[in-house]
Amino acid sequence: MxxxxxxxxxxxxxxxxxxxxxxxxxxxxxxxxxxxxxxxxxxxxxxxxxxxxxxxxxxxxxxxxxxxxxxxxxxxxxxxxxxxxxxxxxxxxxxxxxxxxxxxxxxxxxxxxxxxxxxxxNSPPVAGDQSFDVDENTSNTTSVGTIIAADVDVPPDSLTFSVTGGTGQTAFAVSPIGEITVLDQTQLDYETATSYDLEILVTDSAGATDTATITINLNPLNDNAPVIANQIRSVDENSTNGTSVGAVIVATDADLPGDTLTFTESDGTGAAAFDITASGQIIVADQSLLNFETNPTYTLDVIVNDNNGATATATITINLNDLAETLVFNPGDWSVNDITIIRDGSLLRILETVTSNEIVPAHNFANVTDVQITGNSSNNILRLD
Structure with a gap:
């Protein structure tokens, strides 16, 4: 025809x-x-x-x-x-x-x-919800991925993508072909927000549309150093070895829980008297050094490490608690027959009465609660001032 x-x-x-x-x-x-x-x-x-x-x-x-x-x-x-x-x-x-x-x-x-x-x-395009991952702090214009959408028409329509909303619309850009890129690096901070979403509109060449929600998850990086302040602990003098000294040392890290903090001792006047566990617990290392009358205060220089190369330091002050102690002396320990025991400020002095010479070195005491004399003192004169 x-x-x-x-x-x-x-x-x-x-x-x-x-x-x-x-x-x-x-x-x-x-x-x-x-x-x-x-x-x-x-x-x-x-x-x-x-x-x-x-x-x-x-x-x-x-x-x-x-x-x-x-x-x-x-x-x-x-x-x-x-x-x-x-x-x-x-x-x-x-x-x-x-x-x-x-x-x-x-x-x-x-x-x-x-x-x-x-x-x-014409059939509308189909764009299902999708998710992508990107490291925090990724630089601007870095590609995050490309949104997938389908068009059943033969031949397929050309599809155009646009952002209509979402928490990430100022942090990310979406090109007309659906490629997601970083728009504002400063917003990609895992410690502030772990993920963002984008509301996407996909339009075919006939004007038919579909919508989808795109989730962008941030991968945490070790981008923060640990933080530790100087701290004070206390423990009784003469505490036995292994005794815990107060609470665990306090330190923070914005990257937690991704990071693990480890504590070490670097220096200080108490380096021989105390140890620090990896978790930050101070313990007594040498009981013999914990004498309030000899040294009432120690310091420890501490390093905290996030195990990714970032560190911080602090000084821990350890104050010894003075305990009431019994002074025991034996008349057989000296050759004089007349002694005087006096309290001189914070010192306990044991003197030869005639010469006022100290028989034993002056001893620091915060409180004297008990004095015991042993041995044969029947011929001795004891004076307490």
Missing amino acids: TVNSDGSFTPGSSPGFISTEYLTLEAGSSLDVEINGTTAGSEYDQVQVTGEVNLTGATLNISSTFTAAAGTEFLLIANDDIDSVTGEFVDRAEGTLFTFNGNQVYITYQGGDGNDVVLIV
């Missing part, structure tokens, strides 16, 4: 089928079809051709009162021949999108079994 220029061809009647050995629509002619449903021959027009099809320069006209669902196909020319369709309708190149009765459709000359003329109602 040949339709001359300025002629029109209407398959069937209201609507219907028509079969022909070949179909040639000359330039300036038209194919006029009705589409009022999804069934060929009874609800929309169809031309069945067993030979060649040539549409060069012809016009496709559609009348319709039907609203079709996405993905619906209308096979207008069913070509049983093995040859491809020659030519295209005016302004209807392969894949062209156009509208009839509110239906957005695209045309293909390669539909059906590969050489049929088919109209396909």
